[in-house]
Amino acid sequence: MNWTWFHRLGSPPSFYRFAGRxxxxxxxxxxxxxxxxxxAGLVLAPPDYQQKDAFRIIYVHVPAAAVSLSLYVLxxxxxxxxxxxxxxxAEAVMVATAPVGASFTALALVTGMLWGKPMWGAYWVWDARLTAELVLLFLYCGVIGLNAAFDDARAGARACALLAIVGLVNVPIVHFSVEWWNSLHQGSTILKFGKPAISADMAWPLYAGLLATYCLCGHAILRRAQNELLLRERNTRWVRELATELGGGARVS
Incomplete structure (x- = not known):
């Protein structure tokens, strides 16, 4: 198998241009x-027979929660x-992913709290999944903090990588917590094998929102990775040539 494309894409200038496209x-x-x-979800979908219109927060909460786990794995x-x-x-992608993942983890927690108030009567309970999701946010913040604490970007990346890899054990805990322990949190609705637990007119908007969230996360990570590469490679020839291509309008310092 010819892996030339992989090595070419792994080159910072090649990836920068690929990400830009x-x-x-x-x-x-x-x-x-x-x-x-x-x-379709917030306006057209019918109210849930138990939760009424309160269920509509699912169209923000579920994509945010799913993406928070996927981005941590990435x-x-x-x-x-x-x-x-x-x-x-890889260092640039890792560092670029952390703030995006942290943002969606925080969004998942906030929307989960807003959903929990009418369902459970409280914004927060120390439920297994909520607690594990909070730990996930702390892990993201730890990677962000470690990266900022090092003057040497490569040394910081190694420390961040170790923390990210160790913290990976929390991902299956978040995902399977509702099955492993007694939990107030409802089980999976669409992200499971077999037929979804909601009707098609509710499910399709959720699928669309989930795919949309992954696309927007991809956009954000690519742009952040581009910026991270420019910062790390600011003294290299390809960055100077890129600045020249842009007519001298780009200044990297």
């Missing part, structure tokens, strides 16, 4: 899917690649 498409597709998903995998093969691109 892909990011707008992901962003545009994400916005279109989000517009459909939110309109961050940990990028950290492993950075540790094993010392790839600058």
């Amino acid at each position: 892909l990011a707008p498409w992901l962003g545009g597709l994400g916005l279109l899917l989000l517009a459909y998903g939110w309109y 961050m940990a995998l990028a950290g492993a690649v950075a540790l094993i093969w010392r790839m600058k691109l």
Whole structure:
């Protein structure tokens, strides 16, 4: 198998240009899917027979919660690649993913609290899944803090990678917590094998919102990775050539 494409994409200048071409498409597709998903879910979908209109927060909460786990796995995998093969691109992707993942984890927690108030009578309970999701947020914040604490970007990336890999054990705890322990949190609705637990007119907007969230996250991570590469490679030839291509309008310092 020819792996030339992989090595070429792993080059910072090649990835920078690839990300610049892909990011707008992901962003545009994400916005279109989000517009459909939110309109169909928040306006067109019928009320739930038990939760009434309170269930509609699912169209924000479920995609945010799903993405919070997926991005942590991506961050940990990028950290492993950075540790094993010392790839600058992997370091940049790992560092770029952490703030995006932290934002969606915080969104999942906040929307979960807002949903929990009418369902449980309280904004917060020390439920297994809520607690594990909070730990996930702390892990993201730990990676962000570690990266900022080091003057040497590569040393900081190694420390971040170790924390991300160790924290990976929390991901299955978040996902399977409702099955392993008695939990107030409801089980999976659509992210499971078999037929979804909700009707199609409720499920399709949720699928669209989930895909939209992944697209928008991809856009954000690609753009942040581009910025991280520019910062780390600011004294290299390709960055100076890029600044020249942009007519001298780009200044990296």
